[in-house]
Amino acid sequence: MDIGIDGRIDAGATVNVGAVQNDTLRSARFRLEREAHWRQLDQLVTRAEKGGAAALGYDEVRNLAAGYRQAMNSLSVARDISLDRALIAYLESLCARAYLVVYAPQESLGGLAARLLLRGIPQAVRRSALPLFIGFLALILGALAGYKLCQNDPSWFYTFVPPELADQRTPDASADYLRSTIYGDEGHDSDRLAAFSAFLFSHNTTIVILIFTLGIFVSVPSFMLTFYNGLILGAFFAMFARKGLGYDVFAWLSIHGVTELAAIAIACSGGARLGLAVLLPGARTRKEALRHQAHDAVKLALLAALMLVVAAFIEGFLRQLIQDPAWRLAIGWGMGLFWVGWLLLGGRQGKASREVAR
Incomplete structure (x- = not known):
């Protein structure tokens, strides 16, 4: 308790001290x-x-x-x-x-990644039939248009293909030079191959990110960018085919292109899911539809990124090291069968699992 100047006890202080003690x-x-x-x-x-x-x-x-x-x-x-x-x-x-x-979910990072790879991504792909059709249609139409135009008039090649991408591989080049770009010794040094692989991955990733993110604008920019990549592909193939190198360039493209081009089409599919949510929201509001579609769209984008990692390794290493066209075809289309098998069969419940789920 406190005692005042006049010697009296401060009652308020006594009450406060008692309250604190209580x-x-x-x-x-x-x-x-x-x-x-x-x-x-x-x-x-x-x-x-x-x-x-x-x-x-x-x-x-x-x-x-x-x-x-x-x-x-x-x-x-x-x-x-x-x-x-x-x-x-x-x-x-x-x-x-x-x-x-x-x-909270009791799941490690490894368990989450395994669940995504084994079930999440394959199931998202199977739920995306229409967006996948849009993505692959854009690429195939672009390739056919580019091939047809450049087959009839090689000057279209300069319209479709940027000079830095052509790198002297033009319709004016000789057949021997074009053949050397397919089978020539490009310096099989491990450091150079690693740098080349990193460059390819960075370049392709930029394209895929653009294709995916532009899909939200009613899918049109994604479709057009994928179509343009198809034009470049068709123009290149037409140029080599006119020199009698159609089979050779098909094998050269197949070893990495089956995976890489599929990744570009799948990225377009992910963007198309976002665009369709904006264009055709159904009973939901556009915001709700976009949130709903984003779950599978992001999984498609992750799949495209994974495929680009594999494609960059194949293009940066295996394509340079393997010169036999038959082996190039086997590796490229073998990878294609792997992707198809995984995405079609992954995450499917067996009969017993479905009965338990019921």
């Missing part, structure tokens, strides 16, 4: 009655955080759930009766940690 005693009593349960919950949560919920036994998991409910009740009471802040902060932290253990 709050302290009440907090101590509250903690004493429940602290053992909090410590047990803290130990279980710590073990689950280190080793996952699988590290706990059945009884421990049951005690964890019961302890979490009890801690939440204690936190509610502590807030209602205004106990000390340190106790409330401790209970808030403990309840938040327990919530994550009880309700």
Whole structure:
């Protein structure tokens, strides 16, 4: 208590001191009655955080759930009766940690990636028949148009193909020079091949990102950009075919192009899903439709990125090292069969699984 200048006792100070003492005693009593349960919950949560919920036994998991409910009740009471802040902060932290253990998905990064590869991506592809049709249609129409135009008039090649991409491979080049670009020794040095592979991956990734992100504008820009890539492909093939190198360039393109071109078409499909959500939202609002379609669209974009990694490795290494056209065809279309098999069969439930799901 406080004593004033005139020697009298300050009654207000006495009341405040008494209130503080009462709050302290009440907090101590509250903690004493429940602290053992909090410590047990803290130990279980710590073990689950280190080793996952699988590290706990059945009884421990049951005690964890019961302890979490009890801690939440204690936190509610502590807030209602205004106990000390340190106790409330401790209970808030403990309840938040327990919530994550009880309700958050108990899945490692590796498990999440495996689930995405084994089920998520294949199922998203099978749900995207119309967008995939749009993506591959754009590429095929572009390739046919580019081939037809350049076959009839080689000057179209200069319209479709940028000079830096042509790199002296033009309709004016001789057949021997064009053949040398397919089978010639391009310096099979590991450092050069690695740098070339990294460049190809960066270049192709830029194209795929553009195709995917532009799809939100009612799919038209994605379709046109994919169509343009088809034009370049058709123009190149027509140029080599006119020199009698059609089979050779087909094998040269196949070893990496089956994977790379499919990735471009799939990126267009992902963009088309976003564009169709804006154009044809159905019963949903456009915002809801876009959010709904984005789940599968992102999975298609991840698939395209994965395929580009594989294509960059094949184009940067295997295409330079393998000169036999038969082997180039076998590798390229073998990879195509792998992608088709994985995407068609992955994530399908067996009969027993479907019955259990019911």
